[in-house]
Amino acid sequence: MMPDRLTHLMQFNDFTSVTPTNTRYDGDHPPISTEPAGTQTDFYRTKLLKEETERLRALSAAAATALADVAGDLDADAAREAQAAVQEATAFLRTANFTAMPWIGISDTGLVTLQWQRDEEGVALFFSGDGVFGVSTKTGANDHYTDYRERQTADGLPTAIRSKIIRLSVTRASTFAP
Amino acid sequence: MSCLKEQTTQHYLGSGNGHGCVQPGEVLVLAVFDTTKRVNGRLAQTAFKGADLHRGKVSLCRLKYTTRQTFDNQVVAPRPVTDPLLGVVVCATDVLRDLHIPIPNTAPPTQIRAACVLDKVENGDHDGHAALQYCENEEQIKGAKTKDRVRGAIALALADAFGDIRPVDSITFASAPAN
Numbered sequence: 001m002m003p004d005r006l007t008h009l010m011q012f013n014d015f016t017s018v019t020p021t022n023t024r025y026d027g028d029h030p031p032i033s034t035e036p037a038g039t040q041t042d043f044y045r046t047k048l049l050k051e052e053t054e055r056l057r058a059l060s061a062a063a064a065t066a067l068a069d070v071a072g073d074l075d076a077d078a079a080r081e082a083q084a085a086v087q088e089a090t091a092f093l094r095t096a097n098f099t100a101m102p103w104i105g106i107s108d109t110g111l112v113t114l115q116w117q118r119d120e121e122g123v124a125l126f127f128s129g130d131g132v133f134g135v136s137t138k139t140g141a142n143d144h145y146t147d148y149r150e151r152q153t154a155d156g157l158p159t160a161i162r163s164k165i166i167r168l169s170v171t172r173a174s175t176f177a178p
Numbered sequence: 179m180s181c182l183k184e185q186t187t188q189h190y191l192g193s194g195n196g197h198g199c200v201q202p203g204e205v206l207v208l209a210v211f212d213t214t215k216r217v218n219g220r221l222a223q224t225a226f227k228g229a230d231l232h233r234g235k236v237s238l239c240r241l242k243y244t245t246r247q248t249f250d251n252q253v254v255a256p257r258p259v260t261d262p263l264l265g266v267v268v269c270a271t272d273v274l275r276d277l278h279i280p281i282p283n284t285a286p287p288t289q290i291r292a293a294c295v296l297d298k299v300e301n302g303d304h305d306g307h308a309a310l311q312y313c314e315n316e317e318q319i320k321g322a323k324t325k326d327r328v329r330g331a332i333a334l335a336l337a338d339a340f341g342d343i344r345p346v347d348s349i350t351f352a353s354a355p356a357n
Contacts, residue, residue, distance in 0.1 A: 069215075070224070081326075103217050105224040111330045113223050124223070124334055126327040134282070134327040136334060144338040146292075148331040150282040150324070 056094065058101055063090055066104040066112075073108040081110025084129025089114055092127070092153060096162070100169030116168045123165050127153075135161055181294045181313050184275075188234075188298040188309075196305045197243050200295045204271045205241040206308060209253050210343050211261045221267060221337040226310075228329050234298055234311030241268070243306035246351040252304045267340035268349060271295050274310070277335045279328060281319055290315045292332045306352075310336065 063086050074082055089104075089112045102114040102125075115124040120141045126134035131153050136145035151158070157165075189196035200206075208221075215222040230236050239249060254263045277292035291313040298309035312332070319325045 073227070103222070105215070105217075105222055107224055107326075107330060107333070108227045108229060109326050109329075111326050113330055113334065115217075115223070115334070117218070122338075124331075126330045128323045128326050130323045132323065132327075134331060136331050138338060144277060144335045145331065146277055146279055146335050148279050148282070148328065150327065 055099075055101075059090055059093055062101055062104050066106045070106045070108065074106075074110065078108060078110040081129060082106050082112065083110075085110055085112040085127045088112075088129045088131075088133075088153060089125070089127040092125075092133070096157060096165075098165055098169055116165050118168045121164070121168060123161060123168065137161065137164065181291070181315075183296055183311070183314070184294050188296045189305075190300050196297060196299050197240065198297060200240060200271050200297050200308050202272045202275070206269055206271060206274070206295065207239040207241050207244070207249075207349065208237075208267050208269075208340060209239070209249075209346075210264045210266060211257060212264055213261045214264070216264075216343065219342050221340050221343070223330065223334040223337050226333040226336055228326075228333070231293065231310060231312050231329070231333070234294075234296060234309045236310040238295075238308040238310065240297075240306045240308050241349065242352060244304065244352055245354065248304050248306060249346075249351060252307075263346060265343040266346050266349060267343055269340045273339050274336070277332075277339060279331050279335060281328065282324060283320075284318075288318060290318060290328075292335050 067082065067086065070082070086106070093102075093114065098116075100116065102116045105113040105115070107113070110128070112127040113124055114127070116122060117138065120138065120143075122138040122145065124136045124138075124145055126136075132150050133153050134148055134150050135158075136148045138145050156162075184199060187193050187196060187198055210216065210221070215225040226236060237253075239253065257263070274293060274295050275291065278289040279292055281288045281290055293310045294313050296309050296311055297307075298311075299305055299307050312329070316325075316328075319328055
């Protein structure tokens, strides 16, 4: 793949523009002051915005790394598929608001896989950019993600799957990191 | 074994050559190199390329018929020095053949096998060579995007079935070439 195509692939997923305009946050706690009520609310809103921005930047970086990792394997069609799939997957993740970053894999056909795994439990989501996503889960050592099913992206995650991802994400250090 | 290819030898010299079809109970070894896609000490789903699974180009060693010398000479040595061997993953043939993935939106609900395990030996391969390939009944999947996602699920199931990457010295190869 030519470097300019890779650059193009990575540019579409640039989340730097979501940086909050209110950048007064400089710590974990609001400043002790005599400012009017509401200042502390602003402080926590800013804190959340900052955390959200960092999360999206991390997501953007992980997606860019996954794209770079597979760039040499993608032909022009697969690169377009990957672009659409990454956009769909990242938009889905932004909405889902999970705290732990999944492993992100991009196949030689442009399929995007998001995977959370801890010990012998896991969840994988498959995106190909057409408004439908696949789900597979792992429930034990002898179970190998063989319960595949599909849903419309607009319908979001089933409650049970969402709960499982949150449970897998509780201990950040033990989630399935790259 | 439901696929025809698993029931007849895939040796390039035909029947009567090599070790015959891969039998239930055989242990299969997949070499893991530095360039093999990995995550947390296991194969990543992306370790299995769709094109390779489609053409039956995912190479395995049949442990029963592969000596350490054959493994070193035929599997490791041909790789560039910039892509060293990191270890191996192993899986029983039965486990791989038992992997089934549901096909979405089918009534009645239909499953397909994830992959066939073939005794595929091409000119230049050692006789203990085997290969993974998508099963013939994969053609039941309708829609290119759905097929792509199901193939992603298949690759993940295969990667998970192989389990943890282990040192090559932790497995016991055949003591002598079997006939």
